[in-house]
Amino acid sequence: MPHIVVKNYKEFSLPAKSGEYEFLWMAQPLINAKSKLVAVRWKGREFLLEIKRKEDYYIIKSDKITRVSPNYIIKEALKNFCQLAQCEVLYDNLAALKKGHSRKSEEFFKEIDFFIKDFPTDKEIWIEIGFGSGRHLLYQASWHPETLFIGIEIHKPSIEQVLKQIAIKKLKNVYVIDYDARVFLEFVPSNSVAKIFVHFPVPWDKKPHRRVISKSFIQEVKRVLKPGGVLELRTDSRLYFDYAFDLFLQEKRVKLEVTKNIEPVISSKYEDRWIRLGKDIYDIRMQALELSPPLQNSFDFRWQNLHYKEALIEAIDTKPKVYEDFFVHFERVYKIEEKKYLIEVSFGSFDRPEHTYILLSQDGARYFPINPIPSQANIKSHKKIEELLNG
Ligand SMILES: C[S@@+](CC[C@H](N)C(=O)[O-])C[C@H]1O[C@@H](n2cnc3c(N)ncnc32)[C@H](O)[C@@H]1O
16 A cells, blocks of 8 residues: 655645645544545545554555555655655655556546446446456457456455556456445446356355355346346355355246366466366356346435534434444544534445545535445435434
8 A cells, every 4th residue: 555654744725736636625533533634636536645643753645445546546646745745754665656557547447436327338248356367357358359348356456457457458448447346236237248257256254244146146147147148156165156056046047057177268366276286166157048127226415404513513423323224334523624524434234335424514515535326225324324414
């Protein structure tokens, strides 16, 4: 994670601009919080830098919740911030900043909003979930230039590496997104995808709720696959195979195919390792057979009746509130200026919570940096947040 360690820095008047970076406001810790936060805008994308006080120095880095990818956006933001704040730098890890490939492939890195607003439907679509080193994704993309590939991953170094490879290989048909694939599928239009690959998902034997494959995931997959479309699960874990196969069998109308130790079109890094160790590799292919009803997923996350008012901040209860199928947890509060606050909040479903901020002023309230995704649990939480903050 890019960071700068400084002996000291000077606060400067905000908003201020340096290079492509606008520094908008600074938030001071108020309730449960320790660090200061600085709001940054780069090419319309907003995020926060965190200034963490240690004994006699400060660490400046990206705030985890609003963190943007690729990493060079953060590195440049830190450099520009330090220029304005005249940082007395003790140490930084920005030297490894490589310009070039990531920037060139920037157009292939997409935020969730891109897919929610305008999901591409003009081409055949193949999705790879948890692409890791990207060997399979890149191979398939170069052999199928007419197909649009969407690679979903949550491991940032893998995303960086694959973006570089996309530029090196001059691929034009791969979009990469840093997102939890289980939630991503909720926003994919019905009957729109031809293939979904899940190769060597983490088995999570001790934390099964974190597994990619679940009953609700399989139902989403069935909905997004067009009739004839196929999900391909490959695993070296017999336990995971048994668990997943049992779930696939519970579906009413699908075609299932199981194979063992067949030679793949291209083997991934994991596969190579397991084959060297002589492990068995299992494949399950599930083919969708029917058309699914269209997806309804629009919701307006603007608040009509929420704004700062006297005693609202003091009344915030930071204990998590648990409801039947969602929760709301006001975690921390920061003060930006008189009558302007930033509230860190988590909410939504228990296994896929949303972490974000609410910017609250006399003029109104909005999520910072972007609206949550319109899942049912988030919509319920949004309504509850207004109720709780209005007392
Ligand atoms: C064991 S690795 C396999 C990587 C690659 N498919 C291969 O065969 O080499 C599993 C990958 O899935 C990613 N992953 C785990 N949970 C995920 C999720 N919910 N959404 C997207 N990616 C996920 C991990 O970050 C990791 O890179």
